[in-house]
Amino acid sequence: MKEIVANARAPFGSVYHFFPGGKEQLGAETVRRSGAECGRLLPLVLDAHPDLVEAVRAFFALAAQDLVEANYEDACPIATVALETSSTSEILRQACADVFEDWIELGSERVAAAGIPRDAARNLTIAMIAMLEGAFVLCRATRTTEALIVSGQWCAKMAEAAMPASRRTGN
């Protein structure tokens, strides 16, 4: 907390003026805010690639590139908090859960727009988010991008398989 306040060049007491709930409230709001920020990345990448399979490939490639550029220090800002706090703080757990549900909803919409039925779209999106999050864990631990590369390839295949035959481009 002291580090955060110093970094913000604010007096220490201000934290408790603006965040009466203290550390937990500040954490929860940070999760929601950075979660929404990450969520905005999704349409950004997807809209640049009209083909869903290409978009998935691009997304994982970008994730791998960002991870290396961040020296393997920053990946998903939510996952760490989710694992650390889900059993000890209902407020923080709920914030993480809401962010994940938003991402699933956001992704599902785009996936469905590619011609995949609503339920299948949700399932595909959940699987891709799970694979992305898990790959981040493996990559940060090993300091390699192998898991992200491999995961991207599989997710592209999954997207391909979920597409209705009529809309496949053969990527």
Added chain:
Amino acid sequence: MKEIVANARAPFGSVYHFFPGGKEQLGAETVRRSGAECGRLLPLVLDAHPDLVEAVRAFFALAAQDLVEANYEDACPIATVALETSSTSEILRQACADVFEDWIELGSERVAAAGIPRDAARNLTIAMIAMLEGAFVLCRATRTTEALIVSGQWCAKMAEAAMPASRRTGN
């Protein structure tokens, strides 16, 4: 540390007698030990199901069941440590990396035994571990098993797709 020592009914100083490296060393050895323990679960489940696709299904179903029984409090003992410490402790990061590499190697052997070429076996195993780890993150945050269920279905499909046509059982 105090909690651990108290739980072990040991005097506090003993920690630093047996683990001169303090918290970091104790953590690293815990990661390696519980990682190996989890690793032993893999052959246990896989050997009970001679068909790889069935084994994958069983593994995810078991993971979901265990998670619910643990009230969503315990999932993977390595992932949390990996995310929390990879940027701040080289010793702990390396311990997590070694565990993950062991799991990949262990899994690859079994997958390869189902008739999948060595490289494809490694890629499939990495993808499945990533999806499992990511699903744990989502499930613990949402306190639902949806992500694990969905991930299990996709991993079964992935295993199916990776099998040589001659060995497919049509599961």
Added chain:
DNA sequence: GTCTATAGAAGGATAGAC
């Protein structure tokens, strides 16, 4: 070689001056 008692730092939170 085992353990107790405590050091020394960092943690989060608050009281009360302005």
Added chain:
DNA sequence: GTCTATCCTTCTATAGAC
């Protein structure tokens, strides 16, 4: 309503008695 100074707790680690 803003901020400073400080409180109390908790943390990891160690010194030194036995």
